[in-house]
Amino acid sequence: MNAVARRKERLDRARALVASLEAGRDAEADALALELAGADQLGVELGRMTRELHDALESLRVDPRISELASNDIPDAREKLGWVLALTEQAAHSVINAVEQGLPVASRLAAADGDCPPAVREDGQRLHELLSEILMAQSFQDLTGQAIRRVIEVSGELERRLAELVQRAGPRPGAAPKNDAQRPGAERIQGQDEVDALLSGLGF
Amino acid sequence: MRILVVDDFSTMRRIIKNLLREVGFQHIQEADDGNTAWPMLQTGEFDFLVTDWNMPGMPGIDLLKHVRAHPQLKTLPVLMVTAEAKREQIVEAAQAGVNGYIVKPFTAETLREKLDRIFARIGATEAAS
Numbered sequence: 001m002n003a004v005a006r007r008k009e010r011l012d013r014a015r016a017l018v019a020s021l022e023a024g025r026d027a028e029a030d031a032l033a034l035e036l037a038g039a040d041q042l043g044v045e046l047g048r049m050t051r052e053l054h055d056a057l058e059s060l061r062v063d064p065r066i067s068e069l070a071s072n073d074i075p076d077a078r079e080k081l082g083w084v085l086a087l088t089e090q091a092a093h094s095v096i097n098a099v100e101q102g103l104p105v106a107s108r109l110a111a112a113d114g115d116c117p118p119a120v121r122e123d124g125q126r127l128h129e130l131l132s133e134i135l136m137a138q139s140f141q142d143l144t145g146q147a148i149r150r151v152i153e154v155s156g157e158l159e160r161r162l163a164e165l166v167q168r169a170g171p172r173p174g175a176a177p178k179n180d181a182q183r184p185g186a187e188r189i190q191g192q193d194e195v196d197a198l199l200s201g202l203g204f
Numbered sequence: 205m206r207i208l209v210v211d212d213f214s215t216m217r218r219i220i221k222n223l224l225r226e227v228g229f230q231h232i233q234e235a236d237d238g239n240t241a242w243p244m245l246q247t248g249e250f251d252f253l254v255t256d257w258n259m260p261g262m263p264g265i266d267l268l269k270h271v272r273a274h275p276q277l278k279t280l281p282v283l284m285v286t287a288e289a290k291r292e293q294i295v296e297a298a299q300a301g302v303n304g305y306i307v308k309p310f311t312a313e314t315l316r317e318k319l320d321r322i323f324a325r326i327g328a329t330e331a332a333s
Contacts, residue, residue, distance in 0.1 A: 092215040100222065132312055135222055139309045142213040143287055146258065 010036065057169050070162035078152050078159075085148050092141035099135045106131055206231040206249055210241040210264065211256040211285070216308075220254055220285065223315050238262025242270055245277060257286035257293070265297060272301045281322050285310065 017032040109124025207229055211217045217234045224232055233250075235241035237259040245253065245267075253271065255264040262270075264284055271277045283304040284297055297305055303325070304318040 089213075089215060093218070096215065096218050096222070100218075103222070103226075132226070135219055136309070136312060138215055139219055142211070142216040143308060145213055145215075146287060 066162065067166040070159055070166055074155050074159040074162070078155050081148050081152050081155075085145055085152075088141050088144065092138040095134060095138055099131050099138075102131045103128065103135075205229055205251050206233070207252045207254060208233050208235060208241060208244060208250045209254045210235045210238065210259070210267065212236050212259040213256075216256065216285075220315075223312050224254075226312065227316055227319060238264065238267035238270070241267055245271065245280070246274070248276055250280070253280055253282045255282065255284055257284060257288045257297075265293075265300060268297065268300045268302055281326060283318060283322060285315075 013032055013036050017029055017036065020026075020029040020032060106124050106128035110121055110128055112120050112124065207224060209217050209220050209224070209232060211220070211234075214236070217236075221232050221234070233244065235244055238255075239261040241253075241255070242262065244250070253267075255267055257264040264286065268282050268284070271280055271282060281303045282301070283306065284302050285306045285308060287308045289307045294305055303322045306314055306318055
């Protein structure tokens, strides 16, 4: 429907509204008034949404931060979470190693023969209980690990969707995104040995 | 009594193994998901299965269903130890024929209690038959 036809239709409705008001047909007048106002509001709302969508797409196209998030920051955050997962797992295993060595010692103390003072047996029993508690507490690694894996998964999905969106919104003007990990000096040093080697190479 | 412990987290497998040893079970093997566990179970070498629910590959609930559908394994006692605590999941596990269900984090006492209950029931069923 073109603009002329639309204007004519609204004018017809307005005339009908005046006629029904003059005739005292209030219900009909109310319905016509709502129709007129509604049609108008819908048009305004559609216009606003179109503008917002346009602005959003435009800002995606021009905002290099969005594609930097997709290509750099999110993968980096995921890598860090993976590192947390590995480190907590390692720590939990170290604790379990110690507990596995400690439990038989505690059991031996708890079952010591009659020559030992009773306090030794009691201490052995208590030590056994405490070591069991430490063992059970390591289950945090499973629970937090599952949560971290889920966050890694979700952020991977987010990263893919953002990358698609950036691709669809068109090429970004300006410089290519800098990859922090590829920046000279930005790679992670693995362990104290590498730190020492680096420092000694620098004459320390 | 030979037991298979299935969990994708090696820390949790070690915790459960240690607890089972404390209760007196010595022959314990591990698998990291249902796909690894299933061929091990089919050898018929296990008398008891302890499994997690949420694992990559084959989850615990599918492993349980496989076990219940297998002519030689259908009566194998299965204990589920999982962080999944939604009512519908517990109902699903019960309907699939689980013998016990423990929600993580759990205590050594809870594990002992559930094991006692499972074996008491099996004992009662065998005595009745």
